[in-house]
Amino acid sequence: MDGRRVAVVGAGAVGATAAHDLATRGDEVWLFDAGTVASGASGRAAGVCYDAFAEDVDAVVAERALARFRELDAEGGFDWSFTDHPYVWLAREGDGGRAEAIREQVPRMRAHGRRVDLLDGDALRAEFPALRADIEVAAVARDAGYADPGSYTRAMADRAVDAGVRLREGTPVALAAPANDGAETAATPRLRVGGESRAFDTVVVAAGAHTARLLGDAGLPVPVKPYRVQAAVTAATPLADRVPQLYDATGGYYCRPREDGLLVGDGTEPIERDPDDWREAADGWFLDDCADHLRDAVGTAPAVERAWAGLCTATPDGDPLLGERAPDVVVAAGWQGHGFMRAPALGERIARGIHDGDWCRPFDPARFDGDESFDIVEGMLVGE
Ligand SMILES: Cc1cc2nc3c(=O)[nH]c(=O)nc-3n(C[C@H](O)[C@H](O)[C@H](O)COP(=O)(O)OP(=O)(O)OC[C@H]3O[C@@H](n4cnc5c(N)ncnc54)[C@H](O)[C@@H]3O)c2cc1C
Incomplete structure (x- = not known):
């Protein structure tokens, strides 16, 4: 369906890219951040980028991300660059x-x-x-390079605004628990924004470290620590x-x-x-x-x-959660320290998932119940 009303929670590298890509598909997009653009992990990351992944889905996502970093750099016109x-x-x-x-x-x-x-x-x-x-x-x-993650994120948010995204910084939002009254039709997701409750066709939760808390408070637990x-x-x-x-x-x-x-x-x-x-x-x-x-x-x-x-x-298995956690409630988190390098492809995947139902199956949040207990394992480990 085209022309959806979509809220993206979190103006980090992933949320800003997703908001931009959804707007260019004709959606009415709202991008909320509790702080400012890139005030989460994306403003603190090292900016190391590579495609050296051994699993096929990771390799495909990373390849696309690097290609898009280079495309964006070649387009110019904003204060950001990618160095091979x-x-x-x-x-x-x-x-x-x-x-x-x-x-x-x-x-x-x-x-x-x-x-x-x-x-x-x-x-x-x-x-x-x-x-x-x-x-x-x-x-x-x-096939690798580096970039400044904060600059990329701010540049992508600027492009998103140019594409029509309504960016609201300094705006913490909460997700309302989906209605569970036995109704046959799925409830429309709602966000509490200030004192107001607003309905959206789709809500994307790309809230980084706050993702599990935000979804958990709405009765949608996810195993993201x-x-x-x-x-x-x-x-x-x-x-x-x-x-x-x-x-x-x-x-x-x-x-x-x-x-x-x-x-x-x-x-x-x-x-x-x-x-x-x-x-x-x-x-x-x-x-x-x-x-x-x-x-x-x-x-x-x-x-x-x-x-x-x-x-x-x-996450419990080191793979991210990217897809619907509940009808029309998308979760995008759990990058194990590899979220920036994949952001250009992840944003695109979110837009494709929402519009075409084309999600990365290995990243399906439904593989977990949300109450898993697990140890945190650092994302770059080799041979442990
Ligand atoms: C020191 C360090 C080094 C790193 N190095 C690399 C690296 O070299 N390469 C790499 O790929 N990755 C690296 N990472 C990881 C990378 O930073 C993250 O994977 C990536 O930035 C995640 O982006 P994001 O958009 O998902 O989340 P974030 O950038 O964390 O954005 C989430 C946003 O959500 C907002 N938010 C939270 N709750 C709410 C709410 N209730 N309402 C509204 N807004 C809300 C926050 O304010 C925040 O701006 C590093 C991270 C750190 C900390």
Whole structure:
């Protein structure tokens, strides 16, 4: 059906893209954010993007996301850019388990058409001499790059507004519980906006760390848990021009060039956080770890200039929830720290799902009851 009245809750990278794509299909779209555009995880993310996934649905989504990042960059006209840059993940000597896992992942990714090379330490360092030695094995995703997630999200929200989306910042909304009075026709979803109750044909909940609370309060539980991660940016260093994007599976950290410095992250705490009560500043132990990680990666530790924390979302099986949780109530969350890199494709999928019923089946929220108990497992782990 065309010309639906759709509310998107959450103006992060996913919600802003979905709102834009729905509006360009002719829908009347409202985009609500409790704070400002990109005030959630999307304004705090590292911006690492790659297509190196071993499952077919993930590979397809990631490929489309990268292609769309590049299309948007080529179109120009807004303050945002995508930089092509390889993504490397590696295991150090003596870490046989992770080395084996990387060797096993690469052929599966290549089977899905991903341009991923398997290199030994010498071959990797021939390409990136700034990297410290003692690398056992590395995989290099050639189709990868980085972008500033906050800038992308603000640019996409601007495009959405240009396409007719009614953006309402500073507007926390609540979902009303679906009517359960035995009526044969499904109730229209309603949002409480300020003191008002408003009806929509479809509500998309892309509320990041608040997703489970928002849906749970409406009697629609979903197994999505917020967890805290941290990142830091260093002072300018000549090394910024000489490193790939890197995930050291043995050390459990990542880094990438960022402007003239390096961005480094780890600090994943497998603890469920209250999305309204968590520490936004980085911890001292994380800053100490960053110096160790940088020395591990490139043999020196440029001074950290800025550090912060943010909330990611986990699910029981590590796959996201993307689809209808109840009739005309769509959930889009649980990206396990990989939501930004897939946002351009996820927004498109939400529009396709709502209009054509074409959802990614492996991400169907109906695979869960919502009351599952599970441990938070960080999204980048290799071989555990
Ligand atoms: C430090 C860090 C590094 C990361 N690095 C990467 C990376 O390199 N690559 C990558 O792909 N991903 C990365 N991520 C993950 C990425 O940030 C997220 O997966 C992605 O931004 C999620 O986008 P989203 O639109 O789903 O949610 P969010 O950006 O969290 O947006 C949700 C929005 O919903 C709003 N909201 C919540 N409740 C309500 C309500 N009741 N009413 C109205 N609005 C509401 C919030 O204000 C928020 O703006 C990182 C995350 C962090 C914290």
